Amino acid sequence: MNNATIIAVDAMGGDFGPSVVVPGAIEAARDKGIALLLVGDQAKVQAELAKIPLDGVAYDVVHASEVAGMDEKPSDILRRRKDASIQVACRLVRDGQAHGIVSAGHSGATVACGMFIMGRIPGVDRPALASIMPTEKNPIVLLDVGANVDCKPHHLFQFGLMADAFARDLLACESPRIGLLSIGEEEGKGNTQVKEAYELFKLAQNGINFVGNVEGRDIFSGEVDVVVCDGFVGNVALKLSEGLSTSLGRVLKRELLSGLLPKIGTLLAKSAFRRFAQFVDYAEYGGAPLLGLQGIAFVCHGKSNSKAVRSAVKLAATFVEKKTNERLVKAISANEELTRYGKPSNRAAQETFLPEPDGETRFRSRPGTVSTDAPDSERPCVPHPAPAAPRAPTGISHMTASRDIACRVRGFGAYTPVDVLTNFDLEKFVETTDEWITTRTGIKQRHRLAEGQNASDAAAEAARLALADAGMEPGEITHVINATCTPDYLCPNTACLVEAKLGIMGAMAFDFNAACSGYVYGLSMARAIVAAQPEARVLLTATEALTRRLNWADRTTCVLFGDGAGASVITADGEGALLEDVLCASDGNLGGLLTIGGGTHTPYAKGDPVGDDFFVQMNGRDVFKHAVRNMAAISQDVLARNGLTTDDVALLIPHQANLRIIEAVGDRLGVPAERVFVNLHEFGNTSAASVPLAIADARAKGVLRPGMRVLLATFGGGFTWGAALLHF
Helix, strand or coil: CCCCCEEEEECCCCCCCHHHHHHHHHHHHHHHCCEEEEEECHHHHHHHHCCCCCCCCEEEEEECCECCCCCCCHHHHHHHCCCEHHHHHHHHHHCCCCCEEEECCCHHHHHHHHHHHHCECCCCCCCEEEEEECCCCCCEEEECCCCCCCCCHHHHHHHHHHHHHHHHHHCCCCCCEEEEECCCCCCCCCCHHHHHHHHHHHCCCCCCEEEEEECHHHCCCCCCCEEECCHHHHHHHHHHHHHHHHHHHHHHHHHHCCCHHHHHHHHHCHHHHHHHHHHHCHHHCCEEEEECECCEEEEECCCCCHHHHHHHHHHHHHHHHCCHHHHHHHHHHHCHHHHHHCCHHHHHCCEEEEECCCCCEEEEECCCCCCCCCCHHHCCCCCCCCCCCCCCCCCCCCECHHHHCCCEEEEEEEECCCEEEEHHHHHCCCCCCHHHHHHHHCCCEEEECCCCCCHHHHHHHHHHHHHHHHCCCHHHCCEEEEECCCCCCCCCCHHHHHHHHHCCCCCEEEEECCHHHHHHHHHHHHHHHHHHCCCCCEEEEEEEEHHHHCCCCCHHHHCCECEEEEEEEEECCCCCEEEEEEEEEECHHHHHHEEECCCCCCCCCCCCCCCHHHCEEECHHHHHHHHHHHHHHHHHHHHHCCCCCHHHCCEEEECCCCHHHHHHHHHHHCCCHHHECCCHHHHCECHHHHHHHHHHHHHHCCCCCCCCEEEEEEEECCCEEEEEEEEC
């Protein structure tokens, strides 16, 4: 199998399961000379294999103990059915054991598993289902036909680019004619989505042959090779076509059998009718490719027969052999700005002149919104007017230039001290147990700075790794921003100390304290800096030495926190994760929920005994309640104002504070546990360092991969909270 094209087939998929899928796949393997991985219940698959000749076919059976039920939600299948045949098949592609998958099973589960297990091609926001349709002249591609019912204009543009690559290789079109489905052929016809997508297609690079709008009646004329629409319209068009074809066939059959003369005519035209039946038979094409994945995926009709499965497997193999995904990647890359942002003038239209409190008018972005679907008790604790009235922003609006300049997070680094303090270590001097800590927090250990090590030392180590990851030298840095609530000193600031340790001279350097929200707040500041100064090179560090401020007699707090640091380099250019958006918010009325004393409010003279207020103090119950509500609300807010849902997010990286909080936020957002990154058990709560440390850890473990969109969600003392979108 090593040198052959390998297709993983979901043997349990479809209405008929292995009895239809196995023989169809084997026929395709024999025709194409490819290898198969038949995924499903081993006993049932082997039973079907025993019924058919297998000479000359390379295959293997991969056991999967579960089947994705047609009545189950895709998210539930992704979350709970780890050994479902479709999940196992997708993992084979992800792990490099197969080139593609074919499934006639739960189409929603295939889309979900493809997106979140196999992953998306960089630059593709939403994979699209492409259906091959017969026409008067040649087959055409219609997409999307159901994977994405709500789309932005640049999503339609992405669909067109992907279909262009597919039509060139699979339908042998030298220069596919791409049409945008609308209510009229004229340029100005259609809704806002279609009209804005039209403008993007006009700007397309890499030889895209856009011919303008097409109407529904033109789909079957063969005048275009690709018809682009959103998944709602496409699915309606597809099902309407299927229904019309079936009804016409029945009417024709009834009329042809209605008398002697029609029957004689039918016999004389038998070969013509046979060709027509073949022409409209969906089994000739087999299935719909899910374009935009890092691997090949074909989704077959649930009622597929062996012929349809054979056709789909053969098409999937052709997709691999012609390296269609490589062509697709080039098309997306050549149009990167349009695929990610849309037309520049459209982005500018999202901004407005807003009056400032001082009476001046300054140019800035429109504020975000918060969903009002949840009951009052579940909304953020900041007040919001009724939906019909203008609503107050939940976060900080950003400078308009930040949407016009691509803000890139180019490097990531993290540092944790060598000294590890386990729960069993704590048992020796704190009135607690490993079981008590684990069941209430999810934490198993935390790291502790050695004597003589400070927050600035940890930050400098993380910064060196981030600079190396970005391929930059310390001397290139123009700004050093440091997030911390445990600085080395009140003065000088820790950012200056980090600057000195790295050998940076002349950079702007300052600290800020947003507690555990520090990294996301820092991204907002860095984004504003590079928007105002495109040549800026910003080093953002987040570092904490929390074990220095713990009361080891208070088991409710001392078991939670650890030391560590994370760092990133942010620029307006270069390679790296795109910072798509960021929102930050706060409510000072909740400041008493989590405090660390030692400021002017609780001054200590030399020799004075240190009171409990010098250490971390926390109202755990209320922190939990507000953390969950506000993290979920601002996450929904940042997604909504970018036209996204949690289905568009490959990975949620929340602040690593408490496993119960993380799980509650994931549940409220509807994100399955498989898409929530957790390393709390290894590091504890490292406050501002928590999120950048988790990003670096997720990359190192291969959980965070190129092409993924990541949602960051944080909360912290203040009370602060924030969310950000990063597209890797």
